[in-house]
Amino acid sequence: MAYDGSERAGAELIGGRYRLGERLGQGGMGVVRRATDELLGRQVAVKTLALDSGADPADALREARVVAQVRHPHVIVVHDVVEHEGRPALVMELVEGGSLADRLAEGRVLSPRETARLGLDLLDALTAAHARDVLHRDVKPANVLLEKDGGRAVLTDFGIASLPGATTLSRTGVFIGTPEYTAPERMRGGDAGPASDLWSLGAVLCAAATGTSPFRRDSIGAVLHAIVYEEVRPSAAMGPLVPVVRGLLERDPELRLGAAEARRMLAACAAGEAPPPAVPTPTVRDVVPRTPAGTPPDPATEGPVTAHPATAGPGARRGRARALPFVTAAVAVCAAAATVAALLAMQDERPAGTTAGPPAPTGAAAASAPASTPAPARTAVSGTDRFPSRRVTDERGFSLLVPAGAIRSTDGERVFYTSPDGAVRVGVRIRPVPPGGAIGVMRASDEDGPRSNPGYRGATVEETTHRGLPAARWEFTWDGFTRAEGARHTLDLAWEAGETLYDVWVSAPVGRVEEARSRFAATVESFRATGG
Missing domain, CATH: 3.30.200.20 (Phosphorylase Kinase; domain 1)
Incomplete structure (x- = not known):
């Protein structure tokens, strides 16, 4: 029976x-x-x-x-x-005690030191498996058992484990693994080795310390996009674990933190010490980023950018060259799981209510557009011929221009639109005006910049106005969240409209600063609150 x-x-x-x-x-x-x-x-x-x-x-x-x-x-x-x-x-x-997933479902996250100890246990388990040429391929909280007495962590469920080079599709064409804990190279259907399990370990450490995977989204397509393209921004709640998590979540497996380095850093965190650097600090060199047209950016505004040799080397170029194959192959993988239609729709997503031009401002929009100037049917934007854009009307209650073909995603508080090549990101956050207003937010962000943005430098914060409303502008350069991603430049404007704070920013590689500035001007100028 x-x-x-x-x-x-x-x-x-x-x-x-x-x-x-x-x-x-x-x-x-x-x-x-x-x-x-x-x-x-x-x-x-x-x-x-x-x-x-x-x-x-x-x-x-x-x-x-x-x-x-x-x-x-x-x-x-x-x-x-x-x-x-x-x-x-x-x-x-029988391991007496529930899984890590059970604990997190109860709202009980681990402290950074507990997370580091968990990471050491799982890293030892994976190292033992990899020594036998075994890949687990499904490292996730549900497959981590926590012993009630003694706190031992046990890796279980080797049901889809394989030798290196095994296909990521089962006999029935169903994707093997759990998407939000799956490495990018597996998502794109490429060869996966031990480094893929280490990526999954990094995602599990994030979940253990914060309660959720950094790639949790509301659809399989959004999860895929987050893994392949979006900023990997570990939560501040991870404290000293942030460097090791960033290293494990390098998208290029050739640049990803290895098991030995990860163990050294986790051991320091578990002992309550500051983790050692992942790699020796290399000699840096100054480079002048170039725009797509080959014209150097204005040195008065850009200055020299410090480049990590690993960022500028072959591995970094390979990482960038792989961006589009990532999506193509990942769509093929998800097609096997019967989700290809949703993913294809996302490639040129037009949220409900999208129109060819911006709607006339109503309700909340009246506070973010001049009362004497009606919204035009189309917004004339300098540079759109060189940098094609399209207008979207988002369900969060705003409309603006984003890169043509941009893919939408959200981390809950913020909404992102990322260009098809994954390089240019437009972000929007709408919330009540906090104490200190727009300038207070920007100054606090600037103060937190060195912690939240690796290699933070060249920052400026200025108080200004936008459409006659109190506003603040923030601009800075930073190293990006992964070595493969490389250095980036970000422009950000926040303004107060009544009791609402609108925050819009554009981030792009330092070599595409001209595009970043053009898109930033277009995005801010085209922004309309729709009250949706």
């Missing part, structure tokens, strides 16, 4: 010795239950395959063989394989 959740606890004996008890958890492929080993008198966990999951019974045997190869205190132990309803069932050690 197929298990349907109605069996009486303790009523079924399998393998001649394992008495099944309460259900401990259930995934897409099977059910895990507590059981009693009546021969040895110990508690174990039994993983049985769900009959309606489409799982191949051979996968259970493969998982058992894989785990048997990786013997480590932080890797789940498989004691036995028995038959249950004609299918293999795995008998594993």
Whole structure:
């Protein structure tokens, strides 16, 4: 009889010795239950395959063989394989205590030091697996068990583990893994090695310390876009863990933090010390960024930019060259999971209500546009022929020009529109005016700049007006959140309209400063509050 959740606890004996008890958890492929080993008198966990999951019974045997190869205190132990309803069932050690996902669901995040200790345990488990040429491929909070007594972390569920070079698609064409914890190179269908598991570890550390993955979004398409393109901005709640997380979440696996460096940094954090730098500080050189047309930017406003050799080297160029294949291949991967239609729609997304030109301002818009000047049917913007744009009307209650083909995403508070090549980002945040107003916000952001933006430099903050309203402008250069991304330049304007603070910014590579300035002027000038 197929298990349907109605069996009486303790009523079924399998393998001649394992008495099944309460259900401990259930995934897409099977059910895990507590059981009693009546021969040895110990508690174990039994993983049985769900009959309606489409799982191949051979996968259970493969998982058992894989785990048997990786013997480590932080890797789940498989004691036995028995038959249950004609299918293999795995008998594993019972880790008393729930998963990391269970803890986070209760709102109990880990402190930075606890997170560092967790990271060391998982890193040791992955290192042991990688030494056996085993890739886990599904490192996520639900697959991390936290022992109630002693605090040991145990990596479990090697059901989709594979050797390097294994395909990322199953026999039925379903994407293997959990998207928001999956490395970019796996998302694009490329070769994935141990570095892919380390990316997943970085995302798990973020979740452990903050409660959620940094790539959690409201759709598979938005998750994909966030992993491939968006700024990787670890939360300040991670404290000293921020450098190691940034290193693990490098999009280019060739530039990603290695296991040895990650262990050194995590050990320092676990001991309450400042983590050592990920790599020795190289000799820097001054370069003058060039615009797409090859014209140097105005030295009066740009000045020299410090370039990290790793940023300017072949690895960085490879990372940039891969940007478009990332999307193409990732769409192919998600097509196998029947989401290609949604992803293709996102490539030229027009939120509900988008029109060819801006709507006439009404309601809240009256506070952000001059009363004597009606909104034009189209906004004339300098430079749009060179830098094509389109107008979008966003569900958050605003309309503006963004790069043609831009893809929308949000982190909850902010809305982003990113150019198809992933290089130019337009951001919008709308909130009540905080104490200190627009200039107070910008000065506080400037003060926090060195912590929130690596390599923060050349910053200016000035009080100004926008359409006759109190405003503040902030401009700065920084190193970007990953070495592959490279140095960037950001322009930001915030203004007060009644009790609402509108904040609009544009960020682009330092080599595209002319485009950044043109788009920034166009974006700010075209912005209209729609009251939606």
